[in-house]
Amino acid sequence: MAELKQFHSQIIKLGLLADNYVMGRVVKFCSVSKKDNLRYALKVFDTIPNPDAFIYNTIMRGYLQRNLPRNCILVYSEMLQEFVLPNNFTFPCVLGACCDDYAIEEGKQIHAHVLKLGFGLHGVTQNSLIHMYVNFESLEEAKRVFDKMLKRDVVSWTSLINGFAKWGFVDEALKVFELMPKERNSIVWNAIIAAYVHSNRFHEAFSLFERMKEEDVVLDKYVAASMLSACTGLGSLEQGKWIHCYIEENGIELDSKLATSIIDMYCKCGYLEKAFQVFNGLHYRGISSWNCMIGGLAMHGKGKAAIELFKEMERKMVPPDNITFVNLLTACAHSRLVEEGRYYFQYMTEAHGIEPRIEHYGCMVDLLGRAGMLEEARKLTDEMPMNPDESVLGALLGACRIHKNMELGEQIGKRLINLDPKNSGRYVLLANIYANAGRWEDVANVRKLMNDRGVKKTPGFSVIELEGVVNEFTAGGRAHPEAKEIYAKVDEMLEGIRPFGYVPDTEGVLHELEEEETENPLNHHSEKLAMALGLLKTKPGETLRISKNLRVCKDCHQASKLISKVYKREIIVRDRNRFHHFKMGECSCEDYW
């Protein structure tokens, strides 16, 4: 910087201020290549008598890079006022600014300038337009620009694919992907893979990934991160390990996002030790790695360890953020650490100046509610400074179900299904609360309301990975090639645990809501099918890992405990909320979930 200033003074002495080539280099040096000199760049800019397009573009880019898109747009209009003609490099920049600033009107106007000034056929500019319209959710406009292009490159296709994917039209995105020329790079492959991952279509993401490998496209860190999420979604530890291994062997740089994806994958695939190992091995631990690890401990019910890790984080002077506290409070909630939870809820503001957000109140309602302090939890929902949203009330409703509080449950449940009418889980909880109290008429009414509103119960499914193959089961499903053997094994399993005290527990079941089956649907919940296949396919003593999309029901939970004892197996089940480690007839959640 000091040298730059000297250099600058030389320029002034030599009377080169009017030389735009020289001044352009000066402005570029402080505007975009070094981070903190934009102020100086602007000072220099003000002294230049007649800046050219390059200099304007460079100042604009400086603003864009520093996340000041509004200023970038203002410089553009200044440029027009000074009658400096934009060039090929102007529009990608200012359109990017409109995009970042969500400046729809300006964006359209600048699109008009593009056409008027004769840049309508410039590829990079057209691509920027597509990207901008995609961001504005103007897919038709984006498509129009795309269709008008004479020469589309891989960026044009990627932007359009992303556009469809971003706004939920995954199948449309795939159509575009299939239509594009075969010269596909990692970026466009990642766009389509990420599209499937984000819509929870993990199997299809895997098939695409296989195709990508067949075409010898390099697996870069972006694809790796997307595929790790796919593994996480499916609970597919083996595949996840493979990706992790690939990353290590190929020296792919671990940025904080990729590190988080790996740690999260191991946590959510039930391999907490490995997650810790990766976490400990990071040479740089960003806040998200800490948060992720604390969250991992939380979902495995290791509240004390989560608190210890938090303390270590403070000792290492890493300032926690609001997510840290969401995870820490969740850890307390899942481990019955009521006093600790209260303490950290206060501490968050007192020690770190973080004001509680609605998520933190949600954690506290969950913490108190689960622990049976329903009245206090309810009081908190009334007294919190913002309106309790569906997740806060959902926590309270869940607590009402656990502690069989009909009155409060009915009140909250009714409120909730009006607040969040499309969420089938709320209806099911409310109906379960009624069923528990023997109020069958009300159960029927809830069901009718669901039907009237066209709300479908989310189908439960469980996944077990065996010999590298991901097996997926739905309740009562018979799609598996070995369905017959599996069902026989389920019967054997349930008979086997009966002498050890297994009594089918129908408390949580909504007979009226289960439609597919005539026999007892409990027996064929997806996790029982997955467990049966696991017992059939693995050697004695091997751990079974199962993940399911909904919460484990009480009956399956009880059955799993007994199966772990009778068959001498560790069974690790991931449900929607947390992990259950079944071992010797006990569960790590201590029946607290």
Add this chain to the structure above:
DNA sequence: ATAGGGTTAG
């Protein structure tokens, strides 16, 4: 003569 567009977590 200097510069520009598309991708990853929770």
